[in-house]
Amino acid sequence: xxxxxxxxxxxxxxxxxxxxxxxxxxxxxxxxxxxxxxxxxxxxxxxxxxxxxxxxxxxxxxxxxxxxxxxxxxxxxxxxxxxxxxxxxxxxxxxxxxxxxxxxxxxxxxxxxxxxxxxxxxxxxxxxxxxxxxxxxxxxxxxxxxxxxxxxxxxxxxxxxxxxxxxxxxxxxxxxxxxxxxxxxxxxxxxxxxxxxxxxxxxxxxxxxxxxxxxxxxxxxxxxxxxxxxxxxxxxxxxxxxxxxxxxxxxxxxxxxxxxxxxxxxxxxxxxxxxxxxxxxxxxxxxxxxxxxxxxxxxxxxxxxxxxxxxxxxxxxxxxxxxxxxxxxxxxxxxxxxxxxxxxxxxxxxxxxxxxxxxxxxxxxxxxxxxxxxxxxxxxxxxxxxxxxxxxxxxxxxxxxxxxxxxxxxxxxxxxxxxxx
Numbered sequence: 001x002x003x004x005x006x007x008x009x010x011x012x013x014x015x016x017x018x019x020x021x022x023x024x025x026x027x028x029x030x031x032x033x034x035x036x037x038x039x040x041x042x043x044x045x046x047x048x049x050x051x052x053x054x055x056x057x058x059x060x061x062x063x064x065x066x067x068x069x070x071x072x073x074x075x076x077x078x079x080x081x082x083x084x085x086x087x088x089x090x091x092x093x094x095x096x097x098x099x100x101x102x103x104x105x106x107x108x109x110x111x112x113x114x115x116x117x118x119x120x121x122x123x124x125x126x127x128x129x130x131x132x133x134x135x136x137x138x139x140x141x142x143x144x145x146x147x148x149x150x151x152x153x154x155x156x157x158x159x160x161x162x163x164x165x166x167x168x169x170x171x172x173x174x175x176x177x178x179x180x181x182x183x184x185x186x187x188x189x190x191x192x193x194x195x196x197x198x199x200x201x202x203x204x205x206x207x208x209x210x211x212x213x214x215x216x217x218x219x220x221x222x223x224x225x226x227x228x229x230x231x232x233x234x235x236x237x238x239x240x241x242x243x244x245x246x247x248x249x250x251x252x253x254x255x256x257x258x259x260x261x262x263x264x265x266x267x268x269x270x271x272x273x274x275x276x277x278x279x280x281x282x283x284x285x286x287x288x289x290x291x292x293x294x295x296x297x298x299x300x301x302x303x304x305x306x307x308x309x310x311x312x313x314x315x316x317x318x319x320x321x322x323x324x325x326x327x328x329x330x331x332x333x334x335x336x337x338x339x340x341x342x343x344x345x346x347x348x349x350x351x352x353x354x355x356x357x358x359x360x361x362x363x364x365x366x367x368x369x370x371x372x373x374x375x376x377x378x379x380x381x382x383x384x385x386x387x388x389x390x391x392x393x394x395x396x397x398x399x400x401x402x403x404x405x406x407x408x409x410x411x412x413x414x415x416x417x418x419x420x421x
Contacts, residue, residue, distance in 0.1 A: 005126040026290070027289075027290070029046035052263075059272065059295075060296045061295060069084070099114050113292070119149070120245040121151055121237065125151070125213050131160075133160070136185070138165055160184075173195060177209065183211065192227065192234070207231070212227065215238065238322065246258070250312045255320050255321060261287060262288065263286040266280075266305055268281050269413045277307060279304060303321060305319055323411060326339070328412060345370070356414070357370050369398045370398070383399075
């Protein structure tokens with residue numbers, strides 16, 4: 001099946017990196033014009049942001065910040081996008097119209113601009129085997145949230161016909177699959193399993209369905225293998241309502257290849273600091289989208305960069321896939337402790353390589369231990385770390401010094417192992 005959606009996927013990595021960095025100043029300039037980001041970027045020279053190091057010096061935009069600004073603006077009768085969108089409609093004073101506006105849980109409102117394959121999902125669908133002329137059964141929602149539109153516009157860009165099944169109505173959807181005989185399915189993997197089981201229950205078969213692009217939730221190997229046993233090869237895509245496509249699986253099943261329209265960083269949770277290749281951290285994405293020019297958007301998802309290119313010949317970087325959530329805030333003795341505070345402790349002690357704050361015991365009778373990796377720890381370091389931990393969190397905690405490499409590479413900064421009750 002190895003074919004590429006376009007020549008961009010097989011570019012020389014140095015050529016790709018040069019193109020991404022050349023496009024970065026325009027993205028920063030567009031972000032500077034947004035009311036939501038103007039103050040934070042006021043002293044930034046957009047033309048000088050041409051390297052990953054320069055990008056890493058800019059602030060990370062967190063989803064909770066986007067939500068809070070939207071809520072505040074809406075409460076004041078202002079911009080429902082909270083000043084993050086460069087497109088809208090006439091009453092917002094927008095010179096460029098949005099084609100659609102969506103609502104995700106929060107609620108957070110997201111704009112959709114004009115253009116073919118606006119969310120860039122055609123690349124993921126093509127890697128999953130979809131081709132021009134295929135009939136695609138789309139079971140993502142077509143109302144409120146953008147997932148249905150993401151997949152439909154991507155399928156249309158390939159040249160597919162789409163049946164907009166949406167969510168629920170399982171028997172009706174199975175009936176449509178039996179009668180229309182789709183080549184491919186897009187939607188959550190769990191609903192595909194439910195639809196197949198419903199078909200079994202009704203004594204129906206779906207022999208035409210041989211390929212699928214799934215997303216929106218975890219896709220365990222056991223379910224992948226169960227679908228394959230039914231003659232369906234399913235591949236994951238990873239994206240968000242804020243960013244569109246971020247990465248996608250290929251037939252090599254060796255991680256997820258990054259989309260060509262985004263700049264991805266893996267940062268230490270609670271900070272904006274990139275981590276070395278292979279270390280687990282938060283996925284931070286800068287999409288090259290002037291309509292919705294988010295800059296260093298923190299997804300809250302954990303992953304890690306994989307070494308080398310995809311075995312299929314796609315030359316872009318790969319990530320391991322979804323490895324959990326980066327938001328590890330814990331409440332200890334009535335006080336919130338979050339990864340940014342652990343990062344601040346480490347900033348005060350550069351001799352510490354990595355650290356993990358372990359919260360254990362029972363609720364209301366808990367204790368904190370900072371487990372810190374360092375090489376050749378200077379005398380008194382444990383005591384100084386304990387004092388910094390108290391200064392930053394306002395809570396007492398123990399410190400255990402460890403040899404480099406002792407902590408698991410799983411992206412956890414705060415580990416809550418308390419017993420309830």
